[in-house]
Amino acid sequence: MRRRRRLESLAALRAALDRDERIAVVLRREGEIGVEAAALLERARASGARVHVESARAMQRMTGDADAPELLALQTGPAAGSVEALMAEGGLVLGLVGLRYPGNVGFVLRAVETAGAAGVVLANDWAEAPYEEALRLSMHAERYLPVLRAPAAELLRHAREAGRRLIALETSGDRTPWEVDWTAPCVLLVGSEAEGLPRVVLDAADEVVRVPMAGFIPSYNVQAAVGVALGEWMRQTPGAAG
Template identity: 35%
Template sequence: MNEQIDQLISSVQNEKVKQWASLLDKKYRDRSGQFLIEGVHLVLEALKGTTQIATIVYDNERGIPAELKYKRETNDTPVTLGVEWVQASRAVMAKCTGTDTPPPVFAVLSKIAADKKALYRDKCLVVVLDGVRDPGNAGTIIRSADAVGADAVVLGKGCVDLYNPKTVRSTMGSLFHLPIIEADLMELLPEARERNVKLVGTSLQAEHTCYSYDWTHPTWLLLGNESEGLSPAVREQVDESVIIPMAGQAESLNVAMAGTVLLYESLRQRKYDS
């Protein structure tokens, strides 16, 4: 058992604390190549993966959460062996997470390197976001893509930052489970078409419903901005459009809900359509 006493940081003026807190700002995340995750669940998910974890910081009054303490004492993978563990005051925890009620633990990680090969796997299913700006929507779509076993998620220019703390929280750990690639869609989409990938969007004028469309082909599902939909340049790249039928009086579904419906129809056809 590891009996070492971890460094205690109590002042919000500490240089490490200033560095950690700066990661709440995209500019400093981009500059340092690091980001923050908070809460026991996300830290456990990070420890299961291969992402480089620099530091785990826990509330000194509450101590190391039991699940993390067990992981620390029993897991000797490279992910856990190189981690710096620090105990911090409640004030430090609040400053670094930007919350009035700080979590019991947060961690500092290196940004995740994504393999673009996943975009072109056999019978690939990839979700492409074009101008999705709400962190909750982006995070939910990433969770849904993970849930259906999609190969990757692409965030085009104009999307919310993947490492925005609200986006990270909304993924509930799914950002560690599948490749998430930030890219210029005007470069990526033509390449996908050259590789015989079907680019599928949504449209109220579509000839296919999402249930009559054949999702078993290599497919990239394109989801657009919350209010404007797909940008004109991206819409020009679309091969097929589908519509989600609605039997009630709701005018529309938000982008995260619509994306989830489409992804689950794809899963049904690919895995359960006998």
């Protein structure tokens, strides 16, 4: 199963370009960069990669290194322009059905990108303004992974056609995230905190999982519950990490 892979050295980027592998995004440190880095940047741009300029501090935080790298690249990133294409990729896809608040969606998108999932499908009826607000709150995660918008029926249909398992996250679930198999390509389906997932979506799911609770408030915030599921997916698929 393929997970998006981050290339943190010039040698790794050069090797990927030499193998004609898809580079989706290259982050360039602001200011001057060396001759080798500049040449690799132009090769990546010519191959179709998008280029973003980031501050040295941002680049340093992304890698955790003392020195900010000149370039960071993302392999197999946002290439899927349709739900059908996204479902054909490897990795985990998130389906967010009926979420109301831009803050919740934005924080979920940030968590999904951080975990290295393949992409997200938003199934809601938002206008453009709340959608743009969600992207802003996600720290513009859409730069690094596909964030698509489609009706729930289209999401389910393409997931089934691609042979993906459907795992619904709901308080009514009869299993916990660590009791199900995340190693095959799957879609994690998530609904709003107030209403949950629609019955038609729950009925389509292969598994319905819940995050255990011990308090009085009836549910976790949605990004907290998604974070638990993402952590279990990462634990079960360590070989897919870049």
